Amino acid sequence: MKKQNYKSDETNVIIYCRVSTDEQRQGTSVDVQEERLKAYCAYKGYNIINIPEFHDCKEDESAKTFEKRPVMQAILKYIRKNRGKVQKLLFLRWNRFSRDVIEAPSVVGDLLKIGVEPNAIEEELNYNSSSWPVLLGAYIGIAQSDNIARSLATIDGIRATLKSGKCSNKAPRGYKNVRESKHRCYVVINEEAAKPIRTAFNELSKGVISANYARKRYCPHIPESTFLDMLRNPFYMGKIRVPAYKDEPEELVQGQHEALISEEVFYKVQDVLDGKKKSKPKLEKAINPDLFLRRVIVCPKCGHAFTGSRSKGNGGYYTYYNCCEDAKHMRVRAEEANEAFARYVSCLKPNEAVxxxxxxxxxxxxxxxxxxxxxxxxxxxxxxxxxxxxxxxxxxxxxxxxxxxxxxxxxxxxxxxxxxxxxxxxxxxxxxxxxxIEPKLDYAISLINNLDKYIRDAPIEVKLKLIGSIFDGKIEFDGKSYRTNSYNKVLDLIYEQTNELRGVTAQEKGADCSTPRFSTRTRARTGMDCSNGV
Structure with a gap:
């Protein structure tokens, strides 16, 4: 690092130049500030020193706060670290130093305490005079007042633009800004970017998928938080949101841009996001209560699932199960098959002692x-x-x-x-x-002890849940008896314990239909009594 040239017989100073983006456009160049400051130091005979981090101490940041100005922070850090080696901090005018009437005097006071005089060459303060705090407050206060006035004018301008239905900033995703002249700009749909967004809105409005799935499926390049904000933005249905301000409430106005989606789709999406519409698919087709086994049992000849049908015969309509591959393989009355299945599951009733x-x-x-x-x-x-x-x-x-x-x-x-x-x-x-726990326990034991009753009388949803908890796979049905090699292992263990508690011999186990095995056939023939005798 280059060694600083400190001169004990001269006043060592740091010059600071700052300009905001708006001011830069108006022609207030940092180069002009630097030129005037250097000329002033040459006239006064001051020695200009540079801090290592920033050679020219120029900054293009707002003067609202000190914390967000890296050059100013580096200068203050350098001054504190090199106490006694810097006598002045110079800038063109006080609005270059700060526009905060509360924070600026505090920073000035801290610099004076360590022997550094901050000053503006065009608005110079005499610190030997008792009036310098008044002048400092006036210079900084005028700068802050100007900031506030410009801020209010900006807010009014933005609100006027929004109320007219125009986009006041960068267009949202799926749109693009078009500028024909300084005073002629508008927003149009960017069809390439809009296509996946439109699809995400339309699919999510159906209430079948979640917002996270829609993002991953259709817009994976959009971050999650941004995607959720996008779904809430009425801009996509052709509206402009004007935020609340002072006594004016928030409102939606008709935009001058083309809508990407319809209002109906937008509000359906809001219902999904608010949880007012269940994001669950509907069943393709209601299950006939008389044919609740049609997706559970399979044909023993071809292994295909059973389907169902109704036929008109003597005395009315009758419901049948039949093989969906070939009806000639198997066809049986539904009520007979259902009753046989109820007796079949009654064999799974465990011992009372268990x-x-x-x-x-x-x-x-x-x-x-x-x-x-x-x-x-x-x-x-x-x-x-x-x-x-x-x-x-x-x-x-x-x-x-x-x-x-x-x-x-x-x-x-x-x-x-x-x-x-x-x-x-x-x-x-x-x-x-x-x-x-007693009522729940009594209900559970009643269910386990009366499976055949629930298979006969329970709602279709309960029947299917019971069957799914007992059998891991499909059940073969040959028209008279059922069999499966896929039982729930926990239930199989319970039945072994039941046999042991009842003292059933190995020979009796082979004949007892209440002892299901993964490798043996368990049957319930039409008309057969499967009671355990418990």
Missing amino acids: LRLYEAVLLDVQGGAKREIRSEIYALQKQLNDKRKQIEDAEDMMITDKGHSDRYTRILERYEKDARELETRIELLETGNRGN
């Missing part, structure tokens, strides 16, 4: 959990009682020692906060402890 043991274990587990909760509630209640005693003592001290009432007020507030937290914890534990 159910009672299962019930006892669950109740014991819940009882142990309840005991632990009661013990914790008791301990918390004891802490709460102690805390309430402390509150009472603090209240008594506030009355007797009024000279320290503020101190006891703070202590009392802390105690009361602790007490509220303890009460909340006790309430949560008591609420969770009120749950009673």
Whole structure:
């Protein structure tokens, strides 16, 4: 790093030049500022030093804050690190230094404390005079007032543009800005970019897919947060959102641009995002209650699934299952097949002793959990009682020692906060402890013990859930009997335990239809009694 040339017999200064983008367009060049500052230093005989990070100390940033100006921050850091080596910080005018009437005097005061004089060569302050704070406030205040006036004018201009239905900024995704002249610009659809966005809106409006899936499927290049904001933007249905301002509420106005989607699609998407429309596909076709096995059972000859049909015969209409590959393979009355299946699953009824043991274990587990909760509630209640005693003592001290009432007020507030937290914890534990497992357990045992009844009488959705929980795969049906090699392993284990509890021999197991195996046939023939005798 080049060594700085500090001269003890001269005044060492750092010059600072700043211009914003708008000012640069108006011709207030940093080069002009630098030229005038260097000429001033040459006239005064000042020695200009440069900081290592920024050789020319020029900045193109706003003067609203000091934190967001890297050159100014580097200058202040350099001055603090090299105390006594810099005597002045010079700039053209005070609005180059700051436009914040609150922050600027604080920075000026800090610089003066370490022996550095900040000053503007065209609005010079005499720090030996008592009037310099007034002049500083006037210079910075005028700059800030000008900023506020321009900001208000900008806001009014943007709102006027939005109310006229025009885009006031960069066009959203799927559109592009077109400028014909300085005062003639508009927005048109960019069809290449708009196509996937339009598709995402249309598909999401159907309520079948989620917003995240739509983004990944149709617009993977758009970030998630940006995509969600895009879905909420009424610009795509041809509207312009004018935000609320002062006493004016937010409003939507008709835009001068072409809509990418219809208003109907846009508001359907809003319903999906708000959870008012379930994002679940509908069933292709309602399942006939008389043919609930049509997607479960398969033909033993070809392995294809069964389908169903209705035929008119003597006495009315009759429903049949038949092989979807070839109806000649299998055709059977639906009510006979359904009843045979009900008797078939009745063979899966476990032993009463197993159910009672299962019930006892669950109740014991819940009882142990309840005991632990009661013990914790008791301990918390004891802490709460102690805390309430402390509150009472603090209240008594506030009355007797009024000279320290503020101190006891703070202590009392802390105690009361602790007490509220303890009460909340006790309430949560008591609420969770009120749950009673007995009704749920009774229902579960009733269901397990009466599968055939539920297969006969339960709603179609319940029947399908039961079948799915018992059988892992398809079930073969030859017109009279059912068989499968794919049972739920947990159920298979329970039935082995049931046989052991009942003392069934290996020979009896082979004949007993209540003992399903992965490698053996389990049958329920029409007219056969599959009772376990439990």
